[in-house]
Amino acid sequence: MRYEGLVYRPPSEANSLLIQCTIGCPHNKCTFCPMYKGTVFRIRPVEELKEDLRSAREYYGDKIETIFLPDGNTILMKTEQLLEILAFAREMFPRLSRVTSYGSARFINLKPAADLQLLREAGLTRIHSGMESGDDPVLAGIRKGATAAEIIAAGLKVKAAGMELSEYVLIGIGGRGRSCEHAAASAAVLNAINPDFIRLRTYIPIPGTPLYEDYRQGRFDLLSPHEALRETAMFIEHLDVTGQLFSDHNSNYAYVNGRLPMDKQAMLAGIDKLLAMPEAAFRSPEAGGL
Template structure:
């Protein structure tokens, strides 16, 4: 397999075969992100991707059960090309159970329902979507390139198509000023389509990103650990997503909050209340501001 640059994947794809289908991100303007800065986005030719799948077949044999196709927003590829790649992967690996990609709402929503059904039938199991927020003010400030209405539209189409949706909520991305509306409006948006997963990521400043510079200059203020936990509490209180799995599966988070809605709601809230009794200084060291 051939890789270009740093390859990123969600923690839940730790055991997946990684085959780059795209290089970089077609949007690449989010102020909080530095992952693909300096990388010109391009789509790899289908034959190159299929060649990498054949290399994996030689190396691993039949025993691949999950494949994740990075980089950012691989869903932007033409539907017919994705169908060809997914179908080819299923032919090569007889025990393949899951195919996943990154796809933000803006690019998912460009696909028709028929496109998404075709991708599902070709083998697409799950899309990892960095919603970050359901609040339009926050989305605009971080230059996400999407709106709450697009997030809802994309989520509804994916649910209709039968593709699992893993949504990412970025704790603290609105700062203290917008924390409450960030949580409440995000819950409102998520309730419209009920994703399969809601995964927490707590914002930490990353060098080589615009928001890092705003943080260093004092223009953007981080939430304290307790404020971050209170924001999560407010979100969970307002979620009406039967069957959704909520999880804190990332090192950025101050506390492990995991459960299925609605049955585990009270247990998660109690866990947060317990965490709020712990001194903030012991939850995690302060973020690094320079190297």
């Protein structure tokens, strides 16, 4: 198995075999994101990927049950390439129950619905998608490359194909000026999609990114811990979905986890308890990172 550069994967894929199908991100313009900077996006040859799968079989035997396919937006690979990799992975690992990849709305929408259906039938079972926000001004400001309507269209395509969808929301990415709009609009987009999983991250400015420079120059107002918690509460209050919500990242101030709608009030009560604590009890808004 061969890896190039830093390889990122969601926390939920901690026990998955990583087969690095692509190098870097084909978009790579998000103003908040430090990942893949300086990396020219490319797709690895299928034969190389098969060699990696063979190496994994030799090392682990046939015990692998889950695989994640980094890097950013592996969904961009040609459908026939992904189908070949999925078929070979199942040949190597007959116990395989889940194969997942990253896929943002822009690149999901490039796939015909029929292709997504083929990929699901071949074993691609879940897409991790960083929507970040459902607020169009915020999406434009962070150069996400998709609108709220396009995020909804992509999410519905994934769901219609029978795949699980894990959507990521970035608390605080609208700054102080659009906190309420970001919270409400993000919930509205997710209500339209009804994803299987919603995963929260809290924005922390990372040196070397354009948004960090905006923050340092006073053009972006970073939320305080209490402001981020209130935004999280507003977001949850507006949700009308039947999936699971996870706060599975150390950037977050509140670890709210559960199934919606039944656990909503317990989540909000937990945030209320945190809001009763002094802000000095929380990490600095600038501390932390990936």
